[in-house]
Amino acid sequence: MIPDSAQPRSAAHSHSGHKRKQNQDCMHMDDSHGLWIVADGMGGHHGGEIASAIACEEIPQQIGSGVAIEEALRRAHQKIVMRGREQPELRGLGTTVVVVHEQGLNYELAWSGDSRIYRWRHGQLTQRSEDHSIVQRMLKSGLLSEAQARNHPHQHVISSCLGSTSAEGLEIGYQQDAWEQGDWLLLCSDGLTDELDDPQMAAILKRSSDIATASRALLQAALDSGGRDNVSVALIQAPAHAPQGKPPRRNLPLAVWAALGSVLALGLVLGVKFWLAR
Numbered sequence: 410m411i412p413d414s415a416q417p418r419s420a421a422h423s424h425s426g427h428k429r430k431q432n433q434d435c436m437h438m439d440d441s442h443g444l445w446i447v448a449d450g451m452g453g454h455h456g457g458e459i460a461s462a463i464a465c466e467e468i469p470q471q472i473g474s475g476v477a478i479e480e481a482l483r484r485a486h487q488k489i490v491m492r493g494r495e496q497p498e499l500r501g502l503g504t505t506v507v508v509v510h511e512q513g514l515n516y517e518l519a520w521s522g523d524s525r526i527y528r529w530r531h532g533q534l535t536q537r538s539e540d541h542s543i544v545q546r547m548l549k550s551g552l553l554s555e556a557q558a559r560n561h562p563h564q565h566v567i568s569s570c571l572g573s574t575s576a577e578g579l580e581i582g583y584q585q586d587a588w589e590q591g592d593w594l595l596l597c598s599d600g601l602t603d604e605l606d607d608p609q610m611a612a613i614l615k616r617s618s619d620i621a622t623a624s625r626a627l628l629q630a631a632l633d634s635g636g637r638d639n640v641s642v643a644l645i646q647a648p649a650h651a652p653q654g655k656p657p658r659r660n661l662p663l664a665v666w667a668a669l670g671s672v673l674a675l676g677l678v679l680g681v682k683f684w685l686a687r
C-alpha cells in the first residue's frame with residue numbers, strides 16, 4: 410500500500426487486490442512539477458512491473474527535458490519495446506498509461522490503453538479519456554449498448570498500450586482542459602473501474618470531504634467488491650487560485666414548468682374574455 414501523499418495537491422493509493430500476488434501498477438505523483446501518472450503493466454516474468462516502472466521513469470524524464478507529452482509516451486513505448494528485445498523472457502511486456510501534465514491553470518491529458526482519467530466537477534463525474542479497447546470501438550460504432558459493453562467477454566482486450574507491438578501500432582489519446590475551482594481529477598487502473606461503475610464512484614466522491622479520504626474510500630470499495638485485479642487510484646485537486654467556473658445550469662422541476670404553464674394559460678383565457686367583453 411502506498412501511503413497517503415504528504416503533498417496537498419494529490420493523494421494516491423494502490424493495492425495488489427485479493428487475487429494477484431504482484432502489483433504491476435505503478436504511479437508517479439509529482440505535485441511540484443504538475444505531473445501525475447498511473448500505469449498498469451502486463452506480461453509474465455515481472456514484465457508488467459518493469460513496463461509500468463519504465464513508463465513512470467521515462468515520461469517524467471522526457472517531459473522534464475521539454476519533450477511534448479505525446480512524444481514522451483512514444484519514447485517510453487520505444488524504451489519498453491527495446492527492453493523486450495534485450496530480454497526475450499520479458500517478451501509481450503507492456504503497460505497502459507494515463508498522464509496529466511499541468512501548466513499553470515491548464516493541463517494536458519495523454520493516455521494509451523484502458524486506464525482512465527475522470528473529471529469531478531460540480532458533483533458530476535465525466536470520463537475524459539477514451540479506452541483503447543475492442544469493446545470501446547464496438548460501442549462507438551453502435552454495435553454494443555453501454556450495458557452490453559460492461560459485461561462483454563472481451564472487455565479486457567485492449568487495442569493499444571506502451572510496449573505493444575501489434576500490427577495496429579500505438580494509439581495515444583490527447584485532451585486539453587483548464588482547472589476550475591473545486592475540480593478534482595481521478596486517475597485509475599482498470600482494477601477500479603472493473604469493480605465499480607461510474608455512479609458508484611460518483612457516490613463515493615460525493616460523500617468524501619477531501620482527496621485523501623476519497624482515494625482511500627475508492628480503493629476500499631474496489632477491494633470490497635472483489636478486488637480481482639491490482640487497483641490504483643490517484644486524485645488531484647485544482648490549484649487554490651483556480652478561477653470560479655460557471656455553475657451548472659439546473660433544469661427546473663417538471664412541477665414548476667406545469668405551474669408556469671397553468672398561470673400563462675389562465676392569463677391567456679382571462680385576457681381573451683376581457684377583450685371579448687369590451
Ligand code: CA
Binds near residue numbers: 598
Ligand atoms: Ca489491470
